[in-house]
Amino acid sequence: MYEKITEAANRLDGIAHKTPVLTSTLLNELTGNSIFLKCENFQRMGAFKFRGAYNTVSSLSQEARRKGVIAYSSGNHAMATALTCKILAIPATVVMPEDAPRVKTDAVEDYGATIIKYNRSTESREEIAQELIDKYGYTLIPPFDAESIIAGQGTVAQEFIEEVGKLDYLLVPCGGGGLISGCAVAAKHLLPECKVIGVEPALSDDAAKSFKTGELQTIKTPNSVADGLNTPSLGKITFPFIKEHVDDFITVSEEEIKTAMYLLWTRLKIVVEPSGAVALAAYRKLSVKGKRVGVVLSGGNVDVRKAGDLFKDIIV
Structure with a gap:
């Protein structure tokens, strides 16, 4: 490793x-x-999240880059993925909880990513992301695993x-x-x-x-x-x-x-x-x-x- x-x-x-x-x-x-x-x-x-996000997204194929990526995060991984995709000119969608810190949602929007908000008490971010992957062919950029x-x-x-x-x-x-x-x-x-x-x-x-x-x-x-x-x-x-x-x-x-x-x-x-x-x-x-x-x-x-x-x- x-x-x-x-x-x-x-x-x-x-x-x-x-x-x-x-x-x-x-x-x-x-x-x-x-x-x-x-x-x-x-x-x-x-x-630090920028390191992992950039390492992952920059390794994607051209076809995966064209379709775009998706991530779920309460903030820092969302920001890291959004900034990485801005640098590499790749479409990014991020699933974030409704109660995510505003400073973080504002930054994600400033980096040009699309935010999908969800209620963390009643909805599953993984399920929401998977539905969008099935529909649009996005590549998931996981937060840690x-x-x-x-x-x-x-x-x-x-x-x-x-x-x-x-x-x-x-x-x-x-x-x-x-x-x-x-x-x-x-x-x-x-x-x-x-x-x-x-x-x-x-x-x-x-x-x-x-x-x-x-x-x-x-x-x-x-x-x-x-x-x-x-x-x-x-x-x-x-x-x-x-x-x-x-x-x-x-x-x-x-x-x-x-x-x-x-x-x-x-x-x-x-x-x-x-x-x-x-x-x-x-x-x-x-x-x-x-x-x-x-x-x-x-x-x-x-x-x-x-x-x-x-x-x-x-x-x-």
Whole structure:
């Protein structure tokens, strides 16, 4: 699989941003470790998802490109697919929930994709997408459960490690598992002794439960403030990668997520969304000192008009 990550890196070269790695004296003092932040909030369309979407869509045949693609997503994957298709001049349709953040639906529309809205309580996005595929011959660009998506997301860790060198720990947020699967494969190939830790909201902890039980678990209505991680379960492809390459999982509370987000906004001056702050939210639960710890900040697509509501009860 690592070869596919390298192929993805070559495909993304000159297209995706090589996102910066930032450090913070404050974080180092708070944790007793050397913390390195991989800032995928500075990626094109504001999240790591661009890597997997571009790697997948750019690999399609000319016939598939002509017919167009379809994706379903609450936001970041929708934006990534829409932007990729704008760059490659491919028609894109995206199935998004009615309650998706406006900042994300606005961006999808700005990139030129067609949005099909649905009620996540009563309708199935997979069924809606399949009906359109059957009718129009679209190619599905899945949000996480495909090797081409995983390979694209794996370039985050490959690029990270190439820049900073040795890491003792790598903290990666987990929703459907595409990012952590790719990052774990890359990290274990480049740094076999690096411990890869998945971080997940306690309110949507299907991945942590799946990892600990060894069987795929599902949560019907995950409802974390980290909306990008509210997937009901890992994928049939991502779960085996996680079982093989990930060392452990940590779950974090809603308060811990918002506190980490507040810290990043106010002290490091980095705009991240709740999902983007999840990996850092685990820093108090990593009981090690004197280690080199990599943290993936996965995205920055937050409605700043509502950020004050997230922060109003934070006590630091």
